[in-house]
Amino acid sequence: MxxxxxxxxxxxxxxxxxxxxxxxxxxxxxxxxxxxxxxxxxxxxxxxxxxxxNMIAKSLRTGKTHIIGMLVEDISDPFFSCISRGIETIAYNHKYKIFFASTENDTEKTKALIKVFRERQVDGYIMAPPAGVEEEIRALMDDDIPVILFDRYLPSLNTSTVIIDNFSGSYQAVKHLSENGFSGIAFLTLNSEQTQMHARLQGYLKAIEESGCQPVVQKLPSKLSHELSAEMVQEFIKQHDKIDAIIFATNYLAISGLQAIRDMGLAIPDDIAVIGFDDNTHFNLFTPSITAVAQPIEEIAQEVVRQLLNALSNERESRIRRMVMLPVKLIVRNSTYPKVKKKIVHSEPSTMKIN
The missing domain is CATH 1.10.260 (434 Repressor (Amino-terminal Domain))
Known part of the structure; x- marks a missing residue:
C-alpha cells in the first residue's frame, strides 16, 4: 500500500x-x-x-474545517433544492463547503445526522428541523457552535432563524380568491405542528372569518406517497361538493391535488380554482398556469449564509439570536381567474408583494 x-x-x-x-x-x-x-x-x-x-489534522491546527452541515426535510423537494443550491453557491464564494443531508422530518434520523456532522467537526449548522431535536441543538449552541434555522423554528429554543411570512401568504391567497368570486374556499394542509404549517393555517382561518365564509380544512398525513395523496384529495373533493377553490399548503400537496383534479375530469378554474404554497418551477407551464404563493428563495439563502458567516467570524455575533421574517409574493396566474368573467387572460403573471 x-x-x-x-x-x-x-x-x-x-x-x-x-x-x-x-x-x-x-x-x-x-x-x-x-x-x-x-x-x-x-x-x-x-x-x-x-x-x-489531512483535513482533520488541519482542523485541529486552525480550529476550522470550513465545512457547514445542512439538514433539510428533503433535498429533492424543489423548495429545499433551490435554497440549498443558493446557499452552496454563496458559501463556496466565502471558501466554505456544504455537507447536505435529508432528515425526512424524522427526529431520530436528524439526531443521528447531527451526531455524524459533529464527528466531522463541521463549523456550523443550517437546519430546517423536525420537532424533538431541541436538546441536540441546545447542546450545539452551548458549545458555541453556530446554528441557523430556516423555514421553521422550534418555539422552546432561542435560535437565529430565517422564516417567511407564512400567515400573510395564506391570508392573501384567501383574499384574492374571495375578490375573484370564490366562496367555497378549502385549505389542504399537513397534519403537522411545525410552525410554518401552523402559521399558514392561521392565515387562512383569519381571512375566511373576515370574508364571512365557512372554513373547510383537511389535514393529510405527512408521509403519504404522491399517489395516495392524490386519492385522498379526490375523496375530499367528492365529500365537499360546495367548494369551488382549494389552497394547498405545500407545493407537493398542490402537485397531488392537480393530479386528483385532472383524474376527476374537473376544469381549472371553471370547476375549481387552485393556489399552491411555494411556487413550483413548473407551475407556469401547466395549462392553465397555477397561481402560487412564492417564497423569496434567493433572499432566504443570502440571509441564512450572512447570519452564519457573521457568527463564525465574530464570537460576540455568534451569541446574538435573530429572527428574520421575509415577505412572500402572490403570483397570480390563470388557475384563479375570476368566476364572473370567462375569458382567456394574458400569459404574463402579475405579482403581488405581501408585506
Missing amino acids: KKKISIHDIAKALDLSATTISFVLNGKAEEKKISEDVRKRVSDYIKEVGYQP
Whole structure:
C-alpha cells in the first residue's frame, strides 16, 4: 500500500521547512513573506505527487474545517433544492463547503445526522428541523457552535432563524380568491405542528372569518406517497361538493391535488380554482398556469449564509439570536381567474408583494 505523503515529506524533498510548506498550503504565504518562487515550487510539487492534506489534522491546527452541515426535510423537494443550491453557491464564494443531508422530518434520523456532522467537526449548522431535536441543538449552541434555522423554528429554543411570512401568504391567497368570486374556499394542509404549517393555517382561518365564509380544512398525513395523496384529495373533493377553490399548503400537496383534479375530469378554474404554497418551477407551464404563493428563495439563502458567516467570524455575533421574517409574493396566474368573467387572460403573471 502506497505511503501517504505528509508535509514533512514535501519539506524534505524540496529542502524547505515544514513550517514554510504549511504556510503555503494554508494560504498564508504572502502574509509570511514567502517568495513567489518558493510558492511555485511547492504548488508544482504537490500537483506532481498528488498530495492530499489531512483535513482533520488541519482542523485541529486552525480550529476550522470550513465545512457547514445542512439538514433539510428533503433535498429533492424543489423548495429545499433551490435554497440549498443558493446557499452552496454563496458559501463556496466565502471558501466554505456544504455537507447536505435529508432528515425526512424524522427526529431520530436528524439526531443521528447531527451526531455524524459533529464527528466531522463541521463549523456550523443550517437546519430546517423536525420537532424533538431541541436538546441536540441546545447542546450545539452551548458549545458555541453556530446554528441557523430556516423555514421553521422550534418555539422552546432561542435560535437565529430565517422564516417567511407564512400567515400573510395564506391570508392573501384567501383574499384574492374571495375578490375573484370564490366562496367555497378549502385549505389542504399537513397534519403537522411545525410552525410554518401552523402559521399558514392561521392565515387562512383569519381571512375566511373576515370574508364571512365557512372554513373547510383537511389535514393529510405527512408521509403519504404522491399517489395516495392524490386519492385522498379526490375523496375530499367528492365529500365537499360546495367548494369551488382549494389552497394547498405545500407545493407537493398542490402537485397531488392537480393530479386528483385532472383524474376527476374537473376544469381549472371553471370547476375549481387552485393556489399552491411555494411556487413550483413548473407551475407556469401547466395549462392553465397555477397561481402560487412564492417564497423569496434567493433572499432566504443570502440571509441564512450572512447570519452564519457573521457568527463564525465574530464570537460576540455568534451569541446574538435573530429572527428574520421575509415577505412572500402572490403570483397570480390563470388557475384563479375570476368566476364572473370567462375569458382567456394574458400569459404574463402579475405579482403581488405581501408585506
